[in-house]
Amino acid sequence: MPNGFSRQRFRPSRRRFLAGLGSLLLAVGLGITPGLLEARINRARLRESMQRLYGQQGLRILEDWFALLDRLNGAPLDSQLREVNDFFNRRVRWVDDIDNWGSEDHWATPLETMGQGQGDCEDYSIAKYVSLKELGVPGERLRMIYVRARIGRSQIVQAHMVLGYYERPSAVPLVLDNLVPSITPATLRTDLDPVFSFNSEGLWAGGSTQSRADPVARLSRWRSVIERMQQQGFI
Numbered sequence: 001m002p003n004g005f006s007r008q009r010f011r012p013s014r015r016r017f018l019a020g021l022g023s024l025l026l027a028v029g030l031g032i033t034p035g036l037l038e039a040r041i042n043r044a045r046l047r048e049s050m051q052r053l054y055g056q057q058g059l060r061i062l063e064d065w066f067a068l069l070d071r072l073n074g075a076p077l078d079s080q081l082r083e084v085n086d087f088f089n090r091r092v093r094w095v096d097d098i099d100n101w102g103s104e105d106h107w108a109t110p111l112e113t114m115g116q117g118q119g120d121c122e123d124y125s126i127a128k129y130v131s132l133k134e135l136g137v138p139g140e141r142l143r144m145i146y147v148r149a150r151i152g153r154s155q156i157v158q159a160h161m162v163l164g165y166y167e168r169p170s171a172v173p174l175v176l177d178n179l180v181p182s183i184t185p186a187t188l189r190t191d192l193d194p195v196f197s198f199n200s201e202g203l204w205a206g207g208s209t210q211s212r213a214d215p216v217a218r219l220s221r222w223r224s225v226i227e228r229m230q231q232q233g234f235i
Contacts, residue, residue, distance in 0.1 A: 062111070092178075125162060
């Protein structure tokens, strides 16, 4: 496959790239089990959290999100993928973490992303992931994928995150991205090279089909997102 979304392992240069992502990898977990993310959202608690943190403006987009989930409940998968992707790409403005949160790398919960009305690639991917799981898309078919993205004519390479939908663990994923509005197979995204992927059940290196670790124990920012989601009413 031309862009690396295959079963091949990455060369040693992957280590240098990962080092530039910041302190993502952590050796110990907090005892949060992946199964917690299988729970349904608590809409009353989410409304209370949004009101407290972001007021009426936040509540409006939250209600729009609830309406989207209600409308897509039981809809064909392609409609669910397309409309969830479009909802966040339209409603969330891209902004750097340093300008949005005052830190170099902050991962937001979907409530925070909607309340702020802005976020970066991780925030888009997490919000789409949670939305599709709430619609009943099996979690093992969804992974957040860290990639090397070649941007624009200059082909500058930067760290980026997309959401992948896998029909089977060995299948080429469909890519949901905030940079490109259309959902396309990863083999057509020659601008992206996968580094690792994860969800609430595992972590995979490159294009591997076998999980290498518990993502909650390895990804400190993902752990923090899960903790805040628990507090806000997602879990």
